[in-house]
Amino acid sequence: xxxxxxxxxFAALADPTRRAIxxxxxxxxxxxxELAEPFEMSLPAISKHLKVLERAGLIARGREAQxxxxxxxxxxxxxxxDWVAHYRRFWTESFDRLDDYLREAQKKEKKHGHGKNHVK
Amino acid sequence: xxxxxxMSNEEQELVLTRVFDAPRxxxxxxxxxxxxxxxxxxPRGFTNPVCELDEQPGGAIRIHMRGPDGTVxxxxxxxxxxxxxxxxxxxxxxxxxxxxxxxxxxxxVTFAVQGGKxxxxxxARVIKRTAQAAQYLKGMEAGWTQSLEHLAESLAKM
Numbered sequence: 381x382x383x384x385x386x387x388x389x390f391a392a393l394a395d396p397t398r399r400a401i402x403x404x405x406x407x408x409x410x411x412x413x414e415l416a417e418p419f420e421m422s423l424p425a426i427s428k429h430l431k432v433l434e435r436a437g438l439i440a441r442g443r444e445a446q447x448x449x450x451x452x453x454x455x456x457x458x459x460x461x462d463w464v465a466h467y468r469r470f471w472t473e474s475f476d477r478l479d480d481y482l483r484e485a486q487k488k489e490k491k492h493g494h495g496k497n498h499v500k
Numbered sequence: 501x502x503x504x505x506x507m508s509n510e511e512q513e514l515v516l517t518r519v520f521d522a523p524r525x526x527x528x529x530x531x532x533x534x535x536x537x538x539x540x541x542x543p544r545g546f547t548n549p550v551c552e553l554d555e556q557p558g559g560a561i562r563i564h565m566r567g568p569d570g571t572v573x574x575x576x577x578x579x580x581x582x583x584x585x586x587x588x589x590x591x592x593x594x595x596x597x598x599x600x601x602x603x604x605x606x607x608x609v610t611f612a613v614q615g616g617k618x619x620x621x622x623x624a625r626v627i628k629r630t631a632q633a634a635q636y637l638k639g640m641e642a643g644w645t646q647s648l649e650h651l652a653e654s655l656a657k658m
Contacts (some may be wrong), residue, residue, distance in 0.1 A: 467605070469543070471624075472541055481530060481539050482522035482527065
C-alpha cells in the first residue's frame with residue numbers, strides 16, 4: 381500500500397458521517413436512500429460521501445441503475461487498523477515487561493542498599 | 501495497566517498512557533540504557549539479540565527482535581530529542597528480510613511525576629509507509645485475524 385493510498389483512506393475516515401456510514405454498512409449492504417435516513421442530509425450530500433468512500437476503496441456499489449446497493453470492502457480499513465492494533469499490542473506487551481523490570485530493579489536497589497547509585 | 505488509548509481521526513495517532521510505580525529517573529533509564537531496553541522492548545515470546553542505542557539527538561537505534569520461530573525482525577531508528585528525564589522522541593523503521601524500510605513511525609514518549617509514580621504517555625504515528633508494510637504486519641501478527649466485529653469496534657472507538 382502506498383502512502384498516497386493510505387492518505388486517501390485516512391482522509392475518507394476523517395469524517396464522522398462517513399464513519400457512521402461504514403459502521404452502518406458493517407451490518408449488511410443497503411441502498412443509498414436507506415443509508416441517508418438517519419442523517420439529516422440530502423441524497424446528493426450522502427452521494428458525495430459515498431463517492432469519497434468508494435474512491436478510497438472502502439465501499440463498493442452495485443451496478444443496478446436505480447438501486448445501487450452499497451457494501452463495505454474491508455481491505456484498506458484493515459490496513460489502517462493494522463498498524464495501530466499491531467503497535468498497541470506491541471507496546472502493551474512491552475510495557476507489561478517494563479513494569480516487571482522496574483519492580484525488580486527497585487527490589488534489588490532496596491536489597492543491596494545502593495540507593496540512587498542504580499539510577500542515572 | 502493501560503489507562504487510556506485513543507486514535508485521533510485526522511492523524512491516526514496511537515496514544516497509550518501508563519502509570520508505573522517507579523521514580524521517573526528509573527523509568528527514563530529503562531528507556532535509554534540498552535541493557536535495560538533489551539529486557540522489555542519486544543513482543544511476548546521474543547528475544548532481542550541486538551539492542552544498540554546512541555541516546556542523543558541524531559543518535560541511532562538498532563534493535564533486532566527474534567520471534568519464537570527464529571524469524572528476526574530488525575528495526576532502526578534515530579533519536580530526535582532526548583530530554584532527561586522527561587521526554588524522548590524518535591523515528592523507527594521496521595526492516596524486511598532484505599533490509600528495506602517498510603514504514604516509518606514518529607514516537608514521542610513523555611514521563612511525568614505523579615505522586616511518587618511515573619505517568620508515561622506514548623504517542624506514535626506513521627510518517628511514511630511502503631507497499632511491504634501490510635505483509636510485514638501480517639507475518640508478525642500470524643494467527644491474529646480481524647473479523648468484521650473487530651472493525652466495528654475500531655470504528656466505534658474512532
